[in-house]
Amino acid sequence: MHAWPASEVPALPGKGRDLQIHDTATQGTITLAPGPVARIYVCGITPYDATHIGHAATYNAFDLVQRVWLDTKRQVHYVQNVTDVDDPLLERALRDNQDWTELAERETALFREDMTALRMLPPQHYIGAVEAIPGIVPLVERLRDAGAAYELEGDTYFSVEADPHFGGVSHLDAEAMRLLSAERGGDPDRPGKKNPLDPMLWMAARPGEPSWDGGSLGRGRPGWHIECVAIALDHLGMGFDIQGGGSDLAFPHHEMGASHAQALTGEFPMATAYVHAGMVALHGEKMSKSKGNLVFVSALRRAGVDPAAIRLALLSHHYRADWEWTDAVLDEAVARLERWRAAVSRPDGIPADALVEEVREALANDLDAPAALAAVDRWVERQIATDGDDESAPGLVSRTVDALLGVAL
Structure with missing residues (x-):
């Protein structure tokens, strides 16, 4: 399966800072200092009702991770899946x-x-x-x-124990696990x-x-969690830097996936950091496919x-926060974009070297x-x-916003 085209990321003077990020597993902030190649796995969509603002907010967060790492002069090895067979997809099709x-x-x-329109860097x-x-x-x-x-009646279950x-x-x-499961x-x-929490x-x-040849398992199809584990282990191996997704994936998806991988390899942990983005609401309720209260990126673009x-609307909220999409949020983003474009359109301006470091510092501090x-x-x-006389400043600001925030001015 192919991804989408990558937008060019401008190179900035100097070098970015190592990323400090909140890790769900340790329940605190850790500093990630990968080797020359940083490794990240982000759980992808189940492809129906795509792409709503909740999706976009999640992928925006991990796009920022990539940009921070690229600014440290590292390469990024990014893997994302598509859950292109699953009960919700089959139910929607039916x-x-x-x-x-x-x-x-x-x-x-x-x-x-x-993703192309929003200038998200592809996996x-x-x-x-x-x-x-x-x-x-x-x-x-x-x-x-x-x-x-x-095995249970032809199905195969993982034992969480x-x-x-x-x-x-x-x-x-x-009890909380059982309810969420x-x-x-x-x-x-x-x-x-054997255990109510055991996943298929x-x-x-x-x-x-639909079903496929499962060898000694018989015909069937995979469970949700093992799918991501197989892809991550194949392309990244154990101990990769970030396992990412929305906060609703911490349990059961990331919990179960970690256990699958750790039981398979005998190594711990599957990922150095488990990073989760907050949920986006609409009209007071979490935006979700089941409720149908969705705002679609494609519909906004068509309008x-x-x-x-x-993208600026997404960036105006911290990635870990739960927040609500409103017309006011979008209106503020539109106005901000106009101000920024007007400012960088001037032939010269006030020095911007300090701004580059401010943006770097902010993003390195838990995005x-x-x-x-x-x-x-x-x-x-x-x-x-102010009437500035630095001819390079507007261009530097434009490149900084592009490289680190993914916004083309």
Whole structure:
């Protein structure tokens, strides 16, 4: 599966700072100092109802991570999946009387268009669950043969007790895990499971549903968590720098994925940092596909909204915060974009070397994009109010905003 084209990232003078970021697993801020190649895995969409603002906010956060790392003169090895076969996708296709593969392909194509418009840097590897199945089956067989998985009525389940570190990502108690498991695709009440929290690794073929050859597992399709594990281990290996996604993925998805990988390899941890973006609400409720209260990037673009303004709206909120999308949020972003473009359109201006370092410092501090925007706002205000004579300043500001914030002025 192919990703989307990459926009050019301007090189800035000097060098960026190492990233300090909040790690869900340690419940604190850690400093990441990768080697020459930083490694990141971000969980991708289930391709129906793409791309809403909640999606865009999450991928914006991890785009900032890439930009901070690139500014430190590192390379970035970024991997993202597409869950192109799963119960919600099949249910939507059935509801709308569509072929599930056509629905997945159409929504994935729209996602690519939105990511391109928003100038999100693409992953080096963009992998669909379906294309990963040949690599998933051997992992499930290994877990089964090692006693970390078991069969129940033809389905294969992972035993959470096989990983002594289980629970170390989300730090939830058993009852909270059980409730979230039921809410987020698990089946804690199924009779016969060794532990209600045990997640499915391989679902035996169901009538009327797609299935693939699972070798000794029989025909079926993979569970949600093992899909990402197979892709991450194949392309990044254990101990990669960041496992990322929305905060609703901390449990069960990232918790279970970590346990799968740790049971498979005997190594700990799967990722150095587990980084989670906040949720976006609309009309007082979390934006979600099930509720249908979605604002789509493509709809905003069709209405004539500049993608750079959409991106500024996302950047105006800290990535870990839960926030609400409103017309006022977008209007403020549109006005900010106009001010910034007017300021850098002047032939000369006030010096901007200090601004570059302010933006770098803000982003290195747990991706504090609102602080970075405020720094640019201050330069813009002085630029408009003062007659400067630095001919290089407007260009430097424009390149800084482009390179570090992904906004083309």
